[in-house]
Amino acid sequence: MSTAFGDPRVYERFWRQTGEKSTIIIPGWQSMSYFSDVTNICWFLEAEFASEVVRLHTVVGNAVTEGRHIVVGTGSSQLFLAALYALSPTDAPEPISVVCASPYYSSYPSMTNHLKSGLYQWGGDAASFEKEGPYIELVTSPNNPDGHARISKVNRSQGFLVHDLAYYWPQYTPISAPADHDLTLFTVSKSTGHAGMRIGWALVKDKEVAKKMTKFIELNTIGVSKDSQLRAAKVLRAVSDSWEQGNSQEGESFFKFSHKLMANRWKQLRLVVEHSELFSLPKFSPAFCTFFKQVLEPQPAFVWLKCEGNVEDCESFLRAHNILTRSGKHFGVSPKYVRISMLDTDENFSHFLERLSAIKS
Amino acid sequence: MSTAFGDPRVYERFWRQTGEKSTIIIPGWQSMSYFSDVTNICWFLEAEFASEVVRLHTVVGNAVTEGRHIVVGTGSSQLFLAALYALSPTDAPEPISVVCASPYYSSYPSMTNHLKSGLYQWGGDAASFEKEGPYIELVTSPNNPDGHARISKVNRSQGFLVHDLAYYWPQYTPISAPADHDLTLFTVSKSTGHAGMRIGWALVKDKEVAKKMTKFIELNTIGVSKDSQLRAAKVLRAVSDSWEQGNSQEGESFFKFSHKLMANRWKQLRLVVEHSELFSLPKFSPAFCTFFKQVLEPQPAFVWLKCEGNVEDCESFLRAHNILTRSGKHFGVSPKYVRISMLDTDENFSHFLERLSAIKS
Numbered sequence: 008m009s010t011a012f013g014d015p016r017v018y019e020r021f022w023r024q025t026g027e028k029s030t031i032i033i034p035g036w037q038s039m040s041y042f043s044d045v046t047n048i049c050w051f052l053e054a055e056f057a058s059e060v061v062r063l064h065t066v067v068g069n070a071v072t073e074g075r076h077i078v079v080g081t082g083s084s085q086l087f088l089a090a091l092y093a094l095s096p097t098d099a100p101e102p103i104s105v106v107c108a109s110p111y112y113s114s115y116p117s118m119t120n121h122l123k124s125g126l127y128q129w130g131g132d133a134a135s136f137e138k139e140g141p142y143i144e145l146v147t148s149p150n151n152p153d154g155h156a157r158i159s160k161v162n163r164s165q166g167f168l169v170h171d172l173a174y175y176w177p178q179y180t181p182i183s184a185p186a187d188h189d190l191t192l193f194t195v196s197k198s199t200g201h202a203g204m205r206i207g208w209a210l211v212k213d214k215e216v217a218k219k220m221t222k223f224i225e226l227n228t229i230g231v232s233k234d235s236q237l238r239a240a241k242v243l244r245a246v247s248d249s250w251e252q253g254n255s256q257e258g259e260s261f262f263k264f265s266h267k268l269m270a271n272r273w274k275q276l277r278l279v280v281e282h283s284e285l286f287s288l289p290k291f292s293p294a295f296c297t298f299f300k301q302v303l304e305p306q307p308a309f310v311w312l313k314c315e316g317n318v319e320d321c322e323s324f325l326r327a328h329n330i331l332t333r334s335g336k337h338f339g340v341s342p343k344y345v346r347i348s349m350l351d352t353d354e355n356f357s358h359f360l361e362r363l364s365a366i367k368s
Numbered sequence: 369m370s371t372a373f374g375d376p377r378v379y380e381r382f383w384r385q386t387g388e389k390s391t392i393i394i395p396g397w398q399s400m401s402y403f404s405d406v407t408n409i410c411w412f413l414e415a416e417f418a419s420e421v422v423r424l425h426t427v428v429g430n431a432v433t434e435g436r437h438i439v440v441g442t443g444s445s446q447l448f449l450a451a452l453y454a455l456s457p458t459d460a461p462e463p464i465s466v467v468c469a470s471p472y473y474s475s476y477p478s479m480t481n482h483l484k485s486g487l488y489q490w491g492g493d494a495a496s497f498e499k500e501g502p503y504i505e506l507v508t509s510p511n512n513p514d515g516h517a518r519i520s521k522v523n524r525s526q527g528f529l530v531h532d533l534a535y536y537w538p539q540y541t542p543i544s545a546p547a548d549h550d551l552t553l554f555t556v557s558k559s560t561g562h563a564g565m566r567i568g569w570a571l572v573k574d575k576e577v578a579k580k581m582t583k584f585i586e587l588n589t590i591g592v593s594k595d596s597q598l599r600a601a602k603v604l605r606a607v608s609d610s611w612e613q614g615n616s617q618e619g620e621s622f623f624k625f626s627h628k629l630m631a632n633r634w635k636q637l638r639l640v641v642e643h644s645e646l647f648s649l650p651k652f653s654p655a656f657c658t659f660f661k662q663v664l665e666p667q668p669a670f671v672w673l674k675c676e677g678n679v680e681d682c683e684s685f686l687r688a689h690n691i692l693t694r695s696g697k698h699f700g701v702s703p704k705y706v707r708i709s710m711l712d713t714d715e716n717f718s719h720f721l722e723r724l725s726a727i728k729s
Binding site: 015016023026031034038039041081088092117118121123200202206226229230232233234235238 | 373375376377379380383384386387389390391392393394395396397399401402442443445449478482483484485486487557561562563564565566567584588589590592593594595596599602603
């Protein structure tokens with residue numbers, strides 16, 4: 008379980024430093040209603056949260072928000088399901104195929120199939136998808152698990168694209184341009200590290216799609232926790248503030264902190280792996296980051312480690328050395344690969360490196 | 369939309385009076401992890417919330433918690449869907465039927481059918497359900513929309529029962545005994561009035577069912593907002609405290625406040641309806657309430673109003689008089705009935721009474 012989600016414990020230290028700037032106080036009488044704004048398509052969206060989402064995307068430059076409807080969800084998982092519901096044709100003779108190029112996020116197949124929906128079904132690897140007619144393609148960029156930037160794979164006219172940009176933040180990857188797609192998913196879990204809030208958001212171009220996604224969330228959970236939306240607003244504001252004030256020496260900015268931290272971890276990891284003939288890492292190309300205004304290397308939230316040589320089952324091999332990972336087979340590829348979180352606590356990350364470097368061939 | 373859920377704005381006044389006792393403060397670094405307790409079946413359940421749930425049921429005497437697993441959900445809606453997922457046979461040749469005696473909660477059919485699941489499907493009115501084999505019966509007691517106490521209707525051996533006890537609280541109905549069922553749903557929306565929190569809980573006897581419900585919530589939203597769980601814990605604690613301290617004159621208790629308020633509203637409503645030949649209300653029998661230790665009348669969260677005489681479409685008739693209601697047809701019965709919330713603000717409730725009493729035959 009604990010290897011499944013990449014628990015973002017690594018950011019706790021930053022948030023301890025911010026003190027009251029990120030503390031929220033909610034009196035007992037507040038946010039009692041189901042409704043936030045009945046004139047908005049997404050009637051349970053807190054205005055404060057929505058405006059901090061727009062502001063943060065403007066500060067970071069990672070997504071176009073103009074001409075988009077914001078739909079808030081209980082994490083981006085719920086928005087992923089809402090998107091499937093909204094994009095599936097209602098009167099199709101058979102379920103629409105949902106595909107993603109492998110290696111893909113290990114939860115996509117089970118999230119898509121667990122209710123045996125007649126609207127949509129998992130169609131497997133986008134690279135080998137041949138079926139005629141409409142389909143939904145998930146484009147995760149940077150990709151979970153392997154960290155590579157991606158564009159859509161199935162290049163046909165009847166495709167609906169869902170862009171899962173959970174990791175398109177400057178601490179993980181150079182920001183190349185504001186994402187400008189039909190339907191884009193983000194989440195606080197990976198951006199600020201607040202996984203326990205369960206808050207995600209979708210930027211949706213088409214009004215009818217935004218309406219249907221909202222309808223799904225109404226049927227699923229009658230809206231999204233207001234407490235967490237208000238807290239997310241506070242935390243996103245602190246991130247934007249820290250960047251703007253960071254330029255005027257008011258303490259460290261969140262993205263500088265998190266970028267430095269990831270850079271440091273990746274440097275340590277590369278040292279260990281380069282000294283070993285047993286393992287290899289994906290190769291990334293440096294690129295210009297419009298946010299940090301310099302050429303930078305990707306430093307993904309996950310290690311996508313390959314066991315070289317004779318080891319066929321990398322997960323079992325590492326488990327024997329007390330390292331818990333998630334096998335490549337869950338991601339639609341060979342068990343020679345495993346995924347390991349780079350977002351765990353300092354203590355756990357140190358243990359991981361120690362154990363990894365102690366393995367001799 | 370705003371007539372669909374029965375927004376519980378009525379309790380705001382109580383929570384304003386409680387001041388700091390119900391205020392929550394969450395620093396930015398808290399509750400960042402996905403996990404609450406990995407040793408618990410429901411690994412995203414906050415221990416503080418769980419213990420306040422147990423305490424409140426003990427104080428009120430409305431449910432047995434011993435020998436039960438607590439599963440927290442994003443409102444009881446999510447737990448309803450989790451229960452369907454958990455109780456559906458995995459290898460059945462066709463979807464299991466989900467039934468409820470009419471009039472039933474208007475969202476049950478669409479929540480059950482919106483994904484065209486191959487696991488379960490809406491089977492309609494439990495009273496006329498004849499199909500052989502396994503089925504799921506929803507028992508809502510007191511019932512939404514009509515306020516009557518209920519027991520299961522389909523009396524056969526292969527049924528799974530889901531007891532939706534959202535309204536089994538002393539302000540709405542006399543508490544007769546602690547509910548002692550296999551799977552029971554509760555929610556803060558109707559108990560304390562905090563609909564915006566989206567927090568519900570299930571008391572589940574069978575360990576495997578609790579595990580599957582937890583799995584559903586993992587696939588649906590990867591857990592439940594920790595912020596709202598912590599806030600719910602605080603609010604439930606304030607309710608229990610107010611009852612225990614109320615007996616020692618420390619200010620009004622929540623249930624005395626809310627019971628008095630509902631009693632007052634029902635009294636006013638009965639006066640208006642009794643003076644009219646156009647409308648009638650359900651008849652309720654008084655019963656001994658083990659919580660208040662006296663014989664009391666039910667005073668439901670909804671009015672289930674019947675248009676007498678020639679009016680066939682009660683919703684349209686009332687809309688013409690500026691009263692927004694929800695037609696009986698959504699609840700599986702005649703459009704001569706409508707449902708109206710008794711939990712709206714004082715202002716809206718007054719408007720409703722004024723408008724209703726102004727209608728002449």
